[in-house]
């Protein structure tokens with residue numbers, strides 16, 4: 295136990311030094327942190343001769359990481375329409391990990407105090423088990439999808455500290471307890487920090503201060519000592535925000551709680567982030583001895599403010615999109631020893647949250663549910679990567 299602690303402390307020290315050395319956003323990591331690190335050639339090897347006609351993504355990545363997707367209730371319902379039946383086939387073929395896009399959020403499970411609704415979440419966990427897939431729990435403590443009753447009193451003000459802690463404990467016990475042994479790990483906390491590394495002023499923070507976070511992890515660990523514990527957030531390529539997460543890892547370690555992985559949401563655009571941003575990100579977590587997961591990957595070409603491709607994606611943009619996905623996937627492969635899961639936030643383009651107010655093309659499968667060209671290339675790259 296003691297030895298483990300010293301190892302953590304050493305990793306923490308190394309990690310913090312690395313971060314202080316590069317405090318600007320997008321700062322390159324100049325020092326290699328691990329002399330045994332794999333050279334790049336594996337990923338750039340010749341993939342021409344690799345036949346992937348009968349290959350699937352999960353099979354190609356089986357020695358690297360889980361391949362996940364976020365799903366809705368339609369993905370797992372009995373007697374599906376043709377569209378959803380086909381989507382289920384795609385899921386079964388290529389993916390071996392599932393995340394509920396909404397069905398396990400607080401407002402879906404306990405929108406009213408003490409009234410729990412588990413139908414959709416249960417159906418997803420059953421589907422995952424029937425098909426030999428891992429189910430991921432998303433998410434317990436988040437400032438969004440949070441019903442008012444959790445933190446608001448009858449007069450419209452904040453509840454007291456003890457009431458909020460009780461509400462958190464009841465919810466966590468009930469939800470984590472229900473799926474004990476059936477869920478691989480939980481996104482215990484989601485999107486806690488602002489870009490500048492300060493705590494987001496959520497009701498949790500306002501009422502309880504920083505300690506709410508540690509308390510939440512303790513509660514989950516008590517409810518299911520064996521499930522994995524994750525922290526999930528977006529844009530950790532911003533150095534101050536990343537530092538805040540690294541600090542949290544240390545604070546949890548001091549209390550004997552080890553995060554199993556940090557989730558990088560990876561909602562991307564065509565110009566940001568850069569592949570180098572991700573390389574730096576992985577270096578930082580590696581130096582801390584921390585595993586990471588890509589949890590909500592999608593790549594947008596448009597937005598509701600700028601709906602520029604309502605009738606299809608021009609060929610050149612489509613080619614760039616595919617290349618960019620492949621480039622990121624290759625950097626995931628480069629760090630496969632610390633990456634435990636690569637998951638997209640949805641399956642096919644027509645059912646992505648990124649279509650809000652626009653026609654977007656963010657996922658690996660198109661509107662006809664066909665794999666986009668990069669999927670083949672990703673499989674080849676994974677198979678070529680020894």
Ligand code: XIL
Pocket residue numbers: 395396484559590647
């Ligand atoms: C999103 C869902 O995709 C939407 O359908 C919903 O309306 C809002 O939430 N970060 C997260 C996810 O952790 O839970 C969010 O999911 C997307 C951003």
